[in-house]
Amino acid sequence: MKGEIIAVGTELLLGQIVNTDASFLAAELAGLGISVYYQTAVGDNRQRIKEVFRLALERSELIVFSGGLGPTEDDLTKETVAETLGLSMVLHEEWAEHLRSIYLLRGTPMPANNLKQAYIPETALLLPNENGTAPGIYLEKEGKTVVLLPGPLEELKPMFRDKAVPLLRKKTAAKAIVSRVLKLAGISEALAAEKLAAHFEGANPTVAPLVGSFEVHLRITARGNTRKEAEELIAVKEREIREVVGSYIYGQDSDTFAGVIGSALLARGKTLVVAESCTGGRLADLITNTPGSSCYFLGGYTVYSEELKNKALGVEKKILAGYGAVSAETAAAMAKNAREKAGADYALAVTGLAGPDGGSPEKPVGLVYIGMAGGGFVKAQKFYFRGNREKIKGRAAFEALNMLWQELKSV
């Protein structure tokens, strides 16, 4: 079944809100085995809503609208859909009664335009709204299915799942679509694509690269007559992919890189401390985004000033003066000292130039040293990162995590 999503609302066209309705609906429809080829956003304008609706009727069997169901003059979706399909609007007595009872409870008279929300296209089904006053609509006509949902996500979400999905399930039947996302670290998107080129060709399952921040994500999607059949197709493809890039795969689906590393620390009974200069807290922040990170993460020293590198971490002044704050020696000393001071098993340290100012020909913006200390070793590695301050901070924190991950995989 081919589906299509149309979001109605001038605030979308002005960029005042992000179209989270579309991403929610897209994921839900994919889960139902409905292929969505198009998403459209259009303003609160009768003629243009009609135009995109007509186009959708030509190319899709299911059209899901979000937004434009409220009580104001601007809310046009329901009326325009009915008009386009040649259906007249009829009063839904029960919903009218329900609206009146809400206002009775509030003790305020119901504004007259509110009753507009109780009118629905003839032959349509009303989908009750348990979180607002605008009901949804489900209708079928000439082989097309049209679903109208309210714009606010907290109203749309439960209405779609509880009211619309049971109706749609009957129409899609049979075929199942299952997706799995494999997550890779330490490989560029281009290199992954080159190694996996042959796998990107297949039709079932399909394999597609997704953009992850500093990571590569690969989505495998399989269709089958049953969920089990689709899952088996995925399992075969995953094995093939693992043969090629298995050493880069750190997890899947909702896994995060910092979370997987945290689990590895926990499994080994090891603790971690960090010492940050140019990442300025980003590394510790990433690590502590994982619930339960307090079980293995002791904390961090954000030593932004040279003085604090000495005072808080005890990095010797002769190292700072002799090699500079941005040097392999300083990175190594930060890691070594942080590990000892905190009594941790591992320490990561980052020092570098995040820019935009402060670079020099010998030490340009983007130059970063990452240090690591563990039982019996201290080391530091040099990197050059491109991009703005935000990107350099993010990339440096990522590469620090990657250094620890490589170590944990080997022990």
Add this chain to the structure above:
Amino acid sequence: MKGEIIAVGTELLLGQIVNTDASFLAAELAGLGISVYYQTAVGDNRQRIKEVFRLALERSELIVFSGGLGPTEDDLTKETVAETLGLSMVLHEEWAEHLRSIYLLRGTPMPANNLKQAYIPETALLLPNENGTAPGIYLEKEGKTVVLLPGPLEELKPMFRDKAVPLLRKKTAAKAIVSRVLKLAGISEALAAEKLAAHFEGANPTVAPLVGSFEVHLRITARGNTRKEAEELIAVKEREIREVVGSYIYGQDSDTFAGVIGSALLARGKTLVVAESCTGGRLADLITNTPGSSCYFLGGYTVYSEELKNKALGVEKKILAGYGAVSAETAAAMAKNAREKAGADYALAVTGLAGPDGGSPEKPVGLVYIGMAGGGFVKAQKFYFRGNREKIKGRAAFEALNMLWQELKSV
């Protein structure tokens, strides 16, 4: 001028990512006085990209694409746009050289498919990408303007603002539209909306609330025959708004809360150190996102474990044992000790429960104490925040900044 936005990427159609490119571009285009009537999302499919592009060429003068410019086989936007317009692809020698130099610096050979990114449609202008390898494209043909931008927002945003806007500005000319965003901290969106209700009604200038994280942003947009005329309308409206909520306004447009606070520290010749428990580095990260923050930010102690609160910060064991790690006493001691240890003028400290686990009836998840120390004072304040771990961390870091801002405003 009529504009239209087309986002390309199967991950959008599967709901794996939210179309933040579209909302960013929509707001930017509105600011340029370009009316956007349609936004479309389409998958990585040559035929369907062509189909939506042809439709867009019929109804719009400017078409802005995002996504599908990368090095993989799946990245089809550039090639499909060229094909539809009957343009052949030519190698952009400079960008090819630039790509090779990046790999030379990294010391790894460039994957062959990477060179695909250096091909552009004949007659097109290449928009350099300073945060990635895929360049953007600007081209004009038969009265239509087409702009191609990379999908990742951190690449798209600076490229659009720095490279595409100057070119687009020449085309829009005539009537001027000017926008200003006022940024407020310490007031809820609902309260701001209530206080400013009357101002949301106007047609020129318009005032609209935007969603900021923990902040309230108000965009004033004015149209005039000249830029000066529009700016004067904005100035009048801004004065009116300042009369109502002026005490909450910390800055405007590209200002960030942490950046404005940093400037205030700098202007007063004061330094800052932070001590973080539940925010886990987030507060230091926010502060160090501002270029030049090393001039006033000495660093931070991320004391996640109880032991490190004692060892690194010298919070006395009797305080930790007597009042608990999440207490006003601990927050105050963290701030006081961090200030003294680092030799800073101000210290902020955060301790709390970010969840999802670790809460109790007396100390539920979301309970956070924020401490502050300065010349001659130490204080701590109690907060209850709602939401998930991510939200609690973010809100706690924001409120810590807000506490310092209130202090700086008063001295």
